[in-house]
Amino acid sequence: MPTLPREVAGPVPGAGAPHPPRQPDLVQLLTPEGRRVEHPGYAIDVSPDELRGLYRDLVLVRRWDTEATALQRQGELGLWASLLGQEAAQVGAGHALAAGDMAFPTYREHGVAWVRGVDPLHVMSLFRGVDNGGWDPVATGFHLYTIVIPAQTLHATGYAMGVQRDGAESAVLAFFGDGASSQGEVNEAMIWAASFAAPVVFFCQNNQYAISAPTERQSRVPLYQRAAGFGFPGVRVDGNDVLAVLAVTRAALAAAREGQGPTLVEAFTYRMGAHTTSDDPTRYRLADELEEWALRDPIVRLRLHLAEEGLADEAFLAGVDAEADDLAARIRSGTISMEPPPAVSMFDAVYAEQTAPLAAQRAEFEAYRSTFEGAGQE
Amino acid sequence: MPTLPREVAGPVPGAGAPHPPRQPDLVQLLTPEGRRVEHPGYAIDVSPDELRGLYRDLVLVRRWDTEATALQRQGELGLWASLLGQEAAQVGAGHALAAGDMAFPTYREHGVAWVRGVDPLHVMSLFRGVDNGGWDPVATGFHLYTIVIPAQTLHATGYAMGVQRDGAESAVLAFFGDGASSQGEVNEAMIWAASFAAPVVFFCQNNQYAISAPTERQSRVPLYQRAAGFGFPGVRVDGNDVLAVLAVTRAALAAAREGQGPTLVEAFTYRMGAHTTSDDPTRYRLADELEEWALRDPIVRLRLHLAEEGLADEAFLAGVDAEADDLAARIRSGTISMEPPPAVSMFDAVYAEQTAPLAAQRAEFEAYRSTFEGAGQE
Amino acid sequence: MSTETLTMGKALNLGLRRAMEDDAKVVLMGEDIGRLGGVFRITDGLQKDFGEARVVDTPLSEAGIIGTAVGLAMRGYRPVCEIQFDGFVFPAFNQLVTQVAKMHARTRGRLSMPVVVRIPFGGGIGAVEHHSESPEAYFAHTPGLKVVAVSNPVDAYWGIQQAIAAPDPVIFLEPKRRYWEKAEVDLDATPEPLFGSRVVRRGDDVTVLAYGPMVKTALQAAEAAAEEGRSLEVVDLRTLSPLDLDPVVASVRRTGRCVVVHEAQVTLGMGAEIAARVTEACFHSLEAPVLRVGGWDVPYPPARMEEEYLPDLDRVLDAVDRAMAF
Amino acid sequence: MSTETLTMGKALNLGLRRAMEDDAKVVLMGEDIGRLGGVFRITDGLQKDFGEARVVDTPLSEAGIIGTAVGLAMRGYRPVCEIQFDGFVFPAFNQLVTQVAKMHARTRGRLSMPVVVRIPFGGGIGAVEHHSESPEAYFAHTPGLKVVAVSNPVDAYWGIQQAIAAPDPVIFLEPKRRYWEKAEVDLDATPEPLFGSRVVRRGDDVTVLAYGPMVKTALQAAEAAAEEGRSLEVVDLRTLSPLDLDPVVASVRRTGRCVVVHEAQVTLGMGAEIAARVTEACFHSLEAPVLRVGGWDVPYPPARMEEEYLPDLDRVLDAVDRAMAF
């Protein structure tokens, strides 16, 4: 593959700006300028194909996200929780998972969903208000989104206890946010995981905010340090560095599979967009901060790296962009035409074994509905 | 005061046994043999009177405890939660409190109640099933016992936030057990206290068991280390050493009053009795352990120290014992004669402002009861 | 007389402001209520004016909000807690049911718990899961709590002040889909008592009971029924615990028919209790059983199905027809 | 036929044992259930025989017990959780109401939640605060949960096995004060279906409904009433969600009178729902409103007052008298 001239990577906003201060406890393998650096604890060997694959995923999920935000503005979605800025944390974590592993997302892990092979339309359906997520959690190894913060972390721990009982060589990845760290349940999840040495990795995307609350409201010390208090390792990784996230998460999952118990991974990142489309972040944060973080963009840094190493030519980059446009178009048309199931279906999956009173209520509902159908035909 | 011959302290079970291994991270000021040792972080200067006062409290609360257990066996109490073995942790913590401070106990802090000036009969009434604790939480600076584990730790944190708003120079002491450490709420309490630098000290009596569950089920690392994960100091103190507990808790409360935020004090101790009178510990623990801990008895060690230092003569010790017998007699007679309030009172304190439906139900109750009174007179 | 046209959201905001001015011990607590002003902006501007000590942006933990409120109340404060959405009150359920509700009784009156828990409740706004729940019956089944559900800006403005001034814990339910509805509010009027129901439309044929978001629906149904010559009396219950059924009983004794409407699932919803009590009190006057119109006994469905779940004008009229035909 | 005389506690123990033998995926979880055998010894000996992986002594955390049970169920296990006492279920309420109850619906049937939550419930044992609660209505108001309350060793033995085998989450309420009561249990019989009510005594004058601990009380009342020439029909509801009211309706259509008895606070207790439904179904047969005998609407009182709080034979008879006199 020919070495590419630097310009191909496109104009990089703020590429010449000073390097954001390195935090001593932050694992980084790719600097914001796209330079590969080594970390004593986390080696990683990625092939050019893999690197390009990661880049493709980052671009595609961002494109999906942009399209979803647009669709929400146009009234086609009720809400959208943007992953903007967190693509590397999610794509990196997603790629760390093995086939038999199970992931428990919050409501923002579209990037992980993508890597797990979930059809984006099955995520869109949730935000359109058609269902609560259309994918199969078992088939995809990716649980439905959980909106009650952070109930899924206990599910993940229990699932991991099941994996232990099965003697399976799998691990579980539990996602949560910096805000979620204050809830009792996630602390209980960590306590249980430590107590039973359950093969679960806690993956905290510290995007600096819980809606309007900065992370300091939740913790005065870096969140990864929480783990030590529960007796297991915690590590802070640059969440905008897809390689570092992949390496750190992979290592943690491997340790879990080997019976070493849980790890807490804090992916230090930033929510570049609003909390959701309902939110107005100008009320609580300054533009400076946003600009500073824009310099650490996860996609730019990988593109720079690919360019530097001569691993991606213009055709490749254009191809990815075209693919992204196709994806966006598919998402758009698929979303717009999406209709909810018949209303009567709400009675059908409440129980695995239907009850007599609910069956009666269902019949009542149908009878009632039918009076309108008659009226409509008049 | 004359120096006493060693024998006065009475036969000490296992006084000649090897010193239990010192834990490097355990703050101790008085060895199990009653020898005063120094600790770089915690100096303490106690007058002979204070020392004798502490001894008296230890003996009296143990005597109360013994009497209560006997009363339960005789059917006069529904239940008793014994503090046997934990006297020093409780008396030490109680003495660390200043007048304006507030304490939030669990259900086993009879020793703290005693030091706070709560009438033992007001504790007995709870275990007799006459009320839920008869003392005034505000007047005593000692909240009622909380049975739902560990709800009171959040109350303590909120109370401390109130102290902060008042600009008062007070602090709050929140008790909980090793088992309680696994509940979400106590972790939330620590997170809140850290976030607001609230003047609250978390006092965990690690008595090695939560009913039958050993502490290792809750945590694989010493509990005091939990605090570091939340960003504040934790310290493990010998819970059978009343001086060390006093010194450590006093220092933590002082720091809280000075605006330095919370501290976690882990009082490392042992529950010498059953969990409660309903429990049968022979099902889950070995006699060896009990014997080992008997060598670290909190009363014996202070008595040895007093003897060694010539601070207590036979008259004093006999006086304390006599006082203990009087206390026990008072508790016994007071308990046995304790009757519940009239049943209709259950309708009266549900609300500060009575509601019409409940007033009507109260009337219904009285009318219904009166039909029996008539019947009784026939 | 100073009268303003206010949305319910603004009425609540003003009511909170006035309560904070009246009593320096009033402290607001909740997620995002300070700088952001709350996700519904109910607390907009209050942190700016009263400071961070009185309008507290809390950590993300509902048990923490309610549990620390207990301690603040013990210290003499009057905490007003916001739960961001109805579906997120359950992490705090333990504190509410075992602590807040029982504190006055267990201390035999020595401590009181003037804690208000504001909860935007109910559906109809096209939200995602857990944002449209109606948890009132859980609270009304719990002795020691009082439960209020306002339906209009006037009650919102006064009710929140009264709830804060009340010495007992009040679960204060705000019908989120009515936040933007307007009414004239006389800011100097003498308010009606908090814990009472009120006949909001006179009628003779059927008594229709509602509260919170469904009051408007019931009134619309009454309007529609009137066009067909049927006269509905509508009662806004306003308070769910204690239930003030005297006006209801008087009404049903006259109409002989009663329909209760709420969004919550019908089984063991408020309608169950009301039916049981009204039937006992009006047994010989009833021409038909008390009929209930509520959410179906299923988890709240996805947004695009919620219209089929929520009681609406037609379902109320259908129940009225059934009551008349019984 | 192998018949044994068993206490309810032992019947539950044997039922659990049999369920564990039948299905290797059954895992018991709870505080102190292993080495100690549970505070009521219901799981006595099971850890010894099935090992620590199948009888799990958990950390002290109810949310953890239920939350991890969800994950275990997703992985194909059938967790049977013990909540040590009724009053300690509330820390797990969020997991139960927002997760366990909704999982099947929210995944449109892709996941099922065969989770059993055993709760010793109710009063009458002279316990301290929070050890005598009757939280069934909270659960019965929650779509997606099933709620069972057994009253005798036979139902306990079979019921626990049926609940474990059921594909839906079951809150399994065990009347703790009846743990020591004995009955003959035929270990090879064909059990009655789990989710059904049953007439346990025939009568003509008043239909008395009860479940769990109150079935015995209702039967005693029927016995006493018979001596005075009054004939009570007693129905053991057995299942509270779904409610099986067909036998009740048939009975009430015949007797014209109905009394519901439970320990839980009367307001919004099961009696409310039953009264509403029975009234609707039997409107023209009722000679008196459905009357409710329940706990008073106060926090469960201290042990030495509980007799005055709990429904007893006299209060049941009093309600029967009132129903007859209406």
Ligand SMILES: Cc1ncc(C[n+]2csc(CCOP(=O)(O)OP(=O)(O)O)c2C)c(N)n1
């Ligand atoms: C139990 C609960 N309380 C409140 C909310 C409302 N809420 C939704 S997202 C959010 C902030 C979450 O912050 P964080 O955990 O940092 O995740 P992020 O949104 O930043 O990804 C809040 C308060 C909720 N979903 N669940």
Ligand SMILES: Cc1ncc(C[n+]2csc(CCOP(=O)(O)OP(=O)(O)O)c2C)c(N)n1
């Ligand atoms: C929420 C809750 N769950 C369960 C219980 C039952 N229970 C009472 S004491 C206890 C063990 C407590 O252990 P620990 O916290 O170590 O305190 P200790 O009894 O040893 O003093 C348990 C499980 C309870 N009281 N509250």
Ligand SMILES: [Mg+2]
């Ligand atoms: Mg965040």
Ligand SMILES: [Mg+2]
């Ligand atoms: Mg303990």
